[in-house]
Amino acid sequence: MPGFERFGEEERKEVNEVLETGILMRYGFDGARKGIWKAKELEAAISDKLNVKYVQLTSSGTAALTTAMAALGIGAGDEVIMPCFTFVASFEAVLSAGATPVLVDIDESLTLDPAAVKAAITPHTKAIMPVHMCGAMADLDALQDICRENDLILLEDACQAIGGSYKGKYLGTIGDAGTFSFDFVKTVTCAEGGAVLTNNESVFIKSDGFSDHGHDHLGADRGADLHPFLGYNFRISELHAAVGLAQWRKLDTFLEIQRNTKKKLKASLQDIPQVSFRKIHDEAGDSATFLEIFLPDQTTAAKAAAAMKASGLPSFYYFDNNWHYFRKWDHFKNGIALSPFAPALRDYLRQYEDKTFPVSDAIINRCICMLINLNWSEEDIADKAYKLKAAIQSAI
C-alpha cells in the first residue's frame, strides 16, 4: 500500500475509455455512453471477488460509512460503539448521522476489545462498529456473538483492510454492512472513493438511493425516478470508478507483495527478545499493509520510532499522531463543530473533554508501526529490514 505506487497503463486505459465517451457521470446518458459503465463494472467486480451480494460505490470511505449508517437506520439517540484507535472518519460518520459515538478501549490486536464493548452496552446501543485497523481484523466471532445476544447491528469499517479476511470470509462482508475507502493512500485507490458492502438487499437498496438524492433508479430515465426517501449526493464519478477498476484487478498482486515483504521484515526481528508483534486474530487473513511491533515500554518505543524516522523508514508512532488516536483528537474531545449538535448529543459528548483511555494508552504507547510499500525491490526490502532492526536495537 498505497495502490498508487502501481499506477500504469491499465489505469490510463480505463480512464481514456470514459473520456472518449465524455460521460463522466455514473447514472443516465444511456445512449451517449456507448456501453461504458465503469462504476457498475467495478461494483460487479468487487461483488464477484469478495463473494458479497451487493456493492454500492460512493464518493469516499467517509461517505460509505455515512451511507451505511443511514441504510442501517442508525440516527439520533442511537449509540454506536467504536474503538478509540481509528481514523477520524469513523466518528465523523457517526456524528453526521446524528448518532452518538461511544468510544471504547482496544486490545493488543489494535482493534475493539470485546470485553470493553460488552461493558459499554446500554439500552440506547444500536450498533457496534469495529475498525479493521492497519490491514488486519477485529475479533469478529466475539463481536458477532455480542451483537446476536444484544440484538445489535454490526457495521465493519474495513476502509484500511481491503482484501483482508477472517476465517475465509473477506473483511467488510461479514457484518450487516461493511465499508471500503479508495482514498489516495489506501490499498486500492482511485483518488477519492468508497464502497458499502452488504448481503442484505434492503440495506443495499437504501444505500443505492441514499447516495444519490433518494433516487429509486427504477425509472426509464433519471427524470422518471421516484424518491421514496431523502438522500444526499455521495456519488462516485465514472473517472474515479475507472481508476478503481484497474486498481481492483491488481488487488491480489498487492496482497501477495505485502504479505511476502511483511514476512521478511518480521523474520529479521525474530532474534530480538524485546520485540513482540501485534496480535492478529487470523494470520492468513492479514492484508499486511503494515507491520506493527510492540516494545517493552513507552520510552523504548518512542526512541525506536524516532530512530526509524531518522533512517527514512515509513513509520508511525500512533501515540503522538494527530489523526488516529483519541489522545490528540482535541476537536472531537472539545466538541468543536461549526454548527450546533442536538442538545442530547452535545451533553453526551461533554464527557470526552477530560476522558482518558489508560488501557489503550499502554498499548499504543508501546507500538511502532511501519508501512509496507508496493514498489520496493528485493534490495530495498533487505535494506529496510536492516534499518528497522538497527533502529530497534539502538533504542533497546
Ligand SMILES: *Cc1c(COP(=O)(O)O)cnc(C)c1O
Ligand atoms: C481512510 C479511512 C476512512 C475514510 O475514508 P475516506 O475515503 O478518506 O473518506 C474511514 N475509516 C478508516 C479506518 C480509514 O482509514
